[in-house]
Amino acid sequence: MFDITPCDCVKSSHEIKQWYENNYHSLSLNGLWLKGGEPNTLDQSLFTQAEVRFLICRLSTYRDVLASISHGLVAQIAQGIEGVFTDFAFLPPPKDLEIMTASKIPLWVGTTTKEPPCAFDVMGISNSVVLELLNLPKLLHFSGIPLFKNKRMMRQEIPIVVLGGANAAVTSVLHGPIKEQGFGDNCGLVDAVLIGEGEFSMKQFLEVVKKGKSAGLTKAEILNACHGKVDGFYEPDKYEHQYKVVVQNPDTAEKTSSQQDEPLVNLRLTKKPVFDEGQGEENTPPSQGEMKDVHQSITPPASPPYEGGEGGVKNSLLDEEVLAEIVPKEPHVSYPVKSAIVYDLDQVRTMESGPVWYDEEGLGTGSLQISNGCPCFCAFCAESWERKPYRERSLSKLLDALRSAKAHQGLDTINLLSFNFNTHAELYPMIFSFYEEMANVSLKSQRFDLLSTDRFLAEVQQLIGKTTVSCGMEGISERLRRYLHKNLTEEQIYKACEFLFERGIRELKVFLIGTGLEQAEDFGEFGRFVKRLADLKSMSDSKVRIIFSLTPLYYPPHTPLQYHACITAMDDNKKLKKEIERICKLNGMEFRESSSYEETWLMQLFTMGDRRLTPALIRSSISDGFLYYNSVPKQALKNWRAYLSELGLSEEIYFRAKGKDKVFPWDDIDLGISKKFLWEEYERSVSYTEREYCLGRPSVEAQCLGCGACPTATQVKKITQHKISQPFLLEELRKIADSKRNILTLRVVVEIEPAMRLAPKRLIGVAIARALMLAMPGIVPYYASMSGHLRDFVEDKTTADFTYGIDVYHLAFLSKDNIKELLNNEVLSQRLKNIQGHCRGFRIREFAINQGDMPDVKYILYKMHFNNDFTASFIEQKAGEYLHANYVKHTLLKKLNRTIFKVDKKNKKNAVVLYARIDDTKQSKESDAPVSILMVVARRFDIQTFLEICYGFERRREIVRTEIEALGYYGRNPVLQKNIRCASCADAINETFLIGQPLGENQCLVCTFDRDEH
């Protein structure tokens, strides 16, 4: 038994802001993940006046979900509704989670507003990965949110908790009661689920909330109003999952499908499944049993019977509880709930104005969804079955979206988001027009079979600079690929590789799936294939790096494999991995495994699991404190086995094969494909047969398979008569590639505010490009990329990006048409105010066209501000130590509130510090002002070392918090001007002014800043 009273968290955003200010240095990424205020997030001043406050919550860390577009897209949808304010919350990284819990800071906190979840009206949880669900109970609990719906509904100040995302249709483990843990009729970790695509449903939902809130409705009334008005709206507690005890009778039972035994037979060739140990022989599907008329509804508020508890049902293979029926509790709720689907992608926007995250790597890269769903029927592919039918966004809409996304996010690279980009009908004109307007077009997954009939595509990929290719081979033999419905022959893979190798690709990643059904002949076939591939590589004189990546088969709900025994979860088949690895390495190829057995097991349990697992989930997350950060420790699996046994359950009941009439816990949700179709496809799988998928292709006469996903005959026709448009002339593409060399550079000098000093410097460059494009839409097609910026001298150090103040960015534009007129100084200064309006955290000081390369900086003028714990004499002592350690001969001069380190004339040429001056403002009237040091430093100067000497080592707090302002940049005087003398010291002026604070007239760099002393 554990305490389920929600944690008493800090409730005031003022206090949370204070806490953040005092602690950001000790958080991961120097607290950037919790900083908020990224470009395209809403200004916090809008929070108070908003009609609906919507907190978009992720179950994983900021860093882990950077690449995901779902939370950005949700925000874009929500921001399209007047009066809705959005903010984001993320799972804190492990270390930060402890720090936050200790200070009672809600784990989910609005990053921009620093408001706790209770200050919002709705918490929208975006769930993409199954195992992330492990984190939900803890995140709720330590964010001050009651764990159970019934408790939340009693308190109006608690937000509505709604879950959506790619995994939303497979969340039965969240919806159960926990009575057997001694907590009464509590149930339901979320209030509602939005099933399917959110473009319309999220909008409908927020509209209902807004209306309900202004009408003064209670949360329960608002949720009630969603039924029938919000597509894919599922309120789990409105459906009763009724269980019955089944008496298994192996002697008399008839098998539902003779093929069902096959996987199990094969499994036993490798290893006895864990659950079989000491338990006899059979893995019989539930349909073999007879229903015994023992009641049990275990949906909330009733509880599942458990060993020794209410109901007293035994945990036995021969006498067990199975889900018998799902019954809607109220007449107005739909049953089953039909998933929301956007049939016409042109009616909705893909992500255009998502936040520009604080992420050095992803800056300047965005994604456009070119199609949704997949026309193929791979038996294992959840996304494909859950998102049918296949739909495409038209090129004209995509071009508009590209320009908008480019402007809003300052993009130079665009990813074409799709299951397989080479199914899109307008692929070639799309590549052509995108490549014309974007520096880089990135293509991700493609199908081997389509590539094998299109040599041209390999050439195009080479031309646009794609050097790494990923393709799914999946089964290691044709037999296993038929089992997986991959529609892929060895010849097709070979042909596609031939095209790729002759085009000089550098890396080929081939995905494999370990099914647990592999036999000697399959390994033999795979060995011969890999050898052929190695021969092809050497014949083509290719240097390609080939990586085979192996994943264990996952049997997802809503797919044909939902009926299959989960062999890979029952058995960690090490022999299979070893054999595949051996074959790959023997032929000079690399081998990787993409997930551990523990992950496979737990993920499979969660997806096959039902509402009876909710107590275990809570226990695992809260009592045992196990959170999912991309791995599952062995201990977690042990714990889960123990929870199952305590609940009177076993992995066996979830992992064994299921019969045709099996009632699944997800049967109250309809994703558009009938169970009949899924069963037929399952039967095909286990008899190793497959049909051609329904997409029209030149080499195949495609036919509708009758899966039921297309709502109209026109939709069916669109797919079966689908044609890919003719390729363009390669010559045209080459011309574009050549024209990209003709570049015009815009130099932008900016002043970065102290608040942005920890953000990646590249982000400012991207934000400048964004501001320019938003203010001047005419330049969007011409913007190429941020080609450079001034960096602090010592790169790749933790402090390298800590400065603020003056910086210089170069933006590259395609030099064609009238771009010179669009970007001339006069136009830019006229637009400056408008451009400035799109800048947050920095100000533009000046623009200049084609100033040549990035300035060659030799000296920088810094001003460092030390906090009040440090006295001027202490800094003086430390600065002296630093100069001594770096052999800088100098004289110490003291005047009023200043201490000057005057570097010896002879020493100046090679010195790392040319001049330093400590201003002790503490002695002045501003007694609270910190001590600062002004320094002119040369290239070798390393801020981090300097600060470490000042503070002592391991003083991360001070190092991260020191404010360092860059005030000016200077170059070295050309040799010709060497005899120009400084009017103050009469030395040769060796420096030239570049940017920032100018040199004094006829003065050298040192005298310019020392002039007050003469």
Ligand code: SF4
């Ligand atoms: S080709 Fe197969 S694996 Fe790939 S997205 Fe389509 S259905 Fe899924």
Ligand code: SF4
């Ligand atoms: S209904 Fe027919 S055409 Fe449409 S996705 Fe299903 S099989 Fe393909």
